[in-house]
Amino acid sequence: MPTLGSHNLRNNLFVAPMAGVTDRPFRQLCKRLGAGYAVSEMVASNAQLWKSEKTMRRANHAGEVEPIAVQIAGADPAMMAEAARYNVANGAQIIDINMGCPAKKVCNVAAGSALLQNEPLVQRIVEAVVSAVGVGPDAVPVTLKIRTGWDRENRNALNVARLAENAGISMLTVHGRTRADLYHGDAEYETIAAVKAAVRIPVVANGDITSPEKARHVLAVTGADAIMIGRAAQGRPWLFREIEHFLQTGALLPPPRIDEIQQVMNEHLEDHYEFYGEFTGVRTARKHIGWYTRGLSGANVFRHRMNTLDTTREQLLAVNEFFDAQKAISDRLVYVDETVGNSGPDNKGEDHTDRLAA
Structure with missing residues (x-):
């Protein structure tokens, strides 16, 4: 699906919205390295939070490659509609x-996937947001991200x-x-396949997509029609x-060379520091550095x-010294055993020893 509404997309490879991760610097980097579309971090629908530093930063799209997609979260249809209007007015x-x-x-405030327990409320929210920004000559496409259900006994993705399509x-x-x-x-790819077969609108598959194959x-x-990648793109x-x-x-690219990874990471960190400032920048960059170095010799x-x-x-300086030391080991970054089955929730312990992942 190369288009979404009136927007032409580079390809059908999407960056998943991840709170604390898919900020503007990370979205820009993923787009530069091949992603066709990226969705912002979640923005609360509560208007009292819109002027908070965190929300204002999440709503900062200055210089971002279009189209600019913003994810909103909440459980009140009127507040969600107002949040949609507010974010459209801001780009x-x-x-x-x-x-x-x-x-x-x-979920404790009945938002996110908790809404899947209440289909009538799902319908009211979707209808309210679409009515607010998705109709008329200046219609803005409204998209929806769901799970397959609340639990395995209550899968209702088809409903x-x-x-959602009807709304x-x-x-x-x-x-x-x-x-x-x-x-x-x-x-559950079979559930995604069933959803795709049941509706006419584009459907995006998300979950466990960790390699080209x-x-x-x-x-x-x-x-x-497209795939969305989240945790596997971290680092x-x-x-x-x-x-x-x-x-x-049909051919696999070789893993990036150390000097390219170092350059990518330096550019990412410089953009990250500029975006967040000194105090917040150094602290929020730590997780990205951890992901970039995950599994490398001496990384822990x-x-x-x-x-x-x-x-x-x-x-x-410390990051560059670490990567300079890696060059002395090999011209290609090679994983050590700690990446296998011990990488935590970020990539579910997949074995990426056959290619560079961080």
Whole structure:
């Protein structure tokens, strides 16, 4: 699907919205390295929070590659409609509704994937947001992200997909897990395939897409129009480039060289520091550095030391010293055993020893 509403997309490889991760610097980097579309971090629908530093930063799209897509979250139809109008007035060209987040602090206020328990409320929210910005001559596409249901006994993605389509949703993303699954177990591609077969709007498959081969497999078995990648791109934004090349040619790109990874990371960190400022920048960059170095020789010791540094200058110097040391080991970054089955929730422990991932 190269288009969404009136917007032409580079390809059908999308960056998933991830709170605390897909800020403007990260979205820009992924787009530069092959992603065709990226959705912002979740913005609360509560108007009292719109002037907070966090929300204003999340709504900062200055210089961003279009189209600009903003995800909103909440459980009140009127507030969600107002949030959509507010974000469109501030530059959003696409509004995405979050009904997929499984986080307790979101679900505890009946938002995110908790909404899947209440289909009438889902319908009211979707209709309210579409009516607010998605109709008329200046219509803004409204998209929806869901899970397959609340738990495995209550999978209702098909019902939600049909009511979303009838309410005017332009595109539907399905994470192939229930809310109860969180990020455990394998994604249900059969459910995504059933949703795709049941509606006429574009459907995006999300969940466990960690390699070019897996991307091709998921597109084939689901029939989805696009795929959305989240955790697998953390510290590995070139994954989009690898997938795009593989889908076009059937050939795998070689892993990036150390000097390119170092350059990508330096550019990312400089943009990150500028975006957040000194105090917040050095602290929020730590997770990205952890992902970039995950599985590399000496990475655990380095991360512990790096987390004690309190200035961007010290942090950047330490990162470059670490990568310079890696060059002395090999011209290609090679993983050590800690990446296998021990990488935590970010990539579910997949073995990426055959290619560079961080």
